[in-house]
Amino acid sequence: xxxxxxxxxxxxxxxxxxxxxxxxxxxxxxxxxxxxxxxxxxxxxxxxxxxxxxxxxxxxxxxxxxxxxxxxxxxxxxxxxxxxxxxxxxxxxxxxxxxxxxxxxxxxxxxxxxxxxxxxxxxxxxx
Amino acid sequence: xxxxxxxxxxxxxxxxxxxxxxxxxxxxxxxxxxxxxxxxxxxxxxxxxxxxxxxxxxxxxxxxxxxxxxxxxxxxxxxxxxxxxxxxxxxxxxxxxxxxxxxxxxxxxxxxxxxxxxxxxxxxxxx
DNA sequence: GGTAAACCTGACGTTCATGTGAGGGACAAG
DNA sequence: CTTGTCCCTCACATGAACGTCAGGTTTACC
Numbered sequence: 001x002x003x004x005x006x007x008x009x010x011x012x013x014x015x016x017x018x019x020x021x022x023x024x025x026x027x028x029x030x031x032x033x034x035x036x037x038x039x040x041x042x043x044x045x046x047x048x049x050x051x052x053x054x055x056x057x058x059x060x061x062x063x064x065x066x067x068x069x070x071x072x073x074x075x076x077x078x079x080x081x082x083x084x085x086x087x088x089x090x091x092x093x094x095x096x097x098x099x100x101x102x103x104x105x106x107x108x109x110x111x112x113x114x115x116x117x118x119x120x121x122x123x124x125x126x127x
Numbered sequence: 128x129x130x131x132x133x134x135x136x137x138x139x140x141x142x143x144x145x146x147x148x149x150x151x152x153x154x155x156x157x158x159x160x161x162x163x164x165x166x167x168x169x170x171x172x173x174x175x176x177x178x179x180x181x182x183x184x185x186x187x188x189x190x191x192x193x194x195x196x197x198x199x200x201x202x203x204x205x206x207x208x209x210x211x212x213x214x215x216x217x218x219x220x221x222x223x224x225x226x227x228x229x230x231x232x233x234x235x236x237x238x239x240x241x242x243x244x245x246x247x248x249x250x251x252x253x254x
Numbered sequence: 255g256g257t258a259a260a261c262c263t264g265a266c267g268t269t270c271a272t273g274t275g276a277g278g279g280a281c282a283a284g
Numbered sequence: 285c286t287t288g289t290c291c292c293t294c295a296c297a298t299g300a301a302c303g304t305c306a307g308g309t310t311t312a313c314c
Contacts, residue, residue, distance in 0.1 A: 019301065035262075052226060083234060086230045089223050104213065140272075142274085145292095162290085
């Protein structure tokens, strides 16, 4: 498949796919005219990349981790790296939980009937 | 307290504190010479701002939410905004859990005794 | 074999939360 | 009154992950 189709299938922009290749995260065969050609498993690879981006990893970190995922590279260094990232994600989840808790407290206050700094009687009447 | 002390106490750079003010997140009294002067509760306010930044909120969003936290502003709009951000954080936590799970799988593989550089004959024992 | 759609490589633009000087006041201490 | 340290306001720089436009080639189809 060519880049446009991969973009459509994954929901990622063509520009982003080229960027992934530039960063060494995604490889493609080239046709005679220089156009990228992807195998079917590129779709899953893109999903994986997106997942790691969504987890807050940088392309550099993803570049370091992908060999571990791909080839099950097994060195003390790679394991340390994996655990380090896992722990970073853990800490991030903890921070997010804190923030969520804080927001929940504010929400609870704003929804409790007695909390009206401005209005409490006609909550339901407003759009 | 002046800006340097606040920076030291919170671990946030002086530049960042000025930026918060620029974004309307943090206010300061000014001395005759124009120097910022903060009350003690500014420390907590900075911590709160940092927490929300850490949760992935933009300064614009934080600017919108802070009045809700401060004054318990209670409008349908503010409640909707709070819930929207809460849900966004929820989804982000879910994504992070997925990524963590994925990393855990890779870690489990790389740590299983039988997972030499290439061999994975005892896959079933790990899951 | 001509055309339109898709693709190519630069390369500059964008947003966000700062970093980093430049050049000049403010203020406590001596 | 001078020194040293902190502070001020511009204002340009940075890095990440793309968006977007320009100018040219390749591919698919008739």
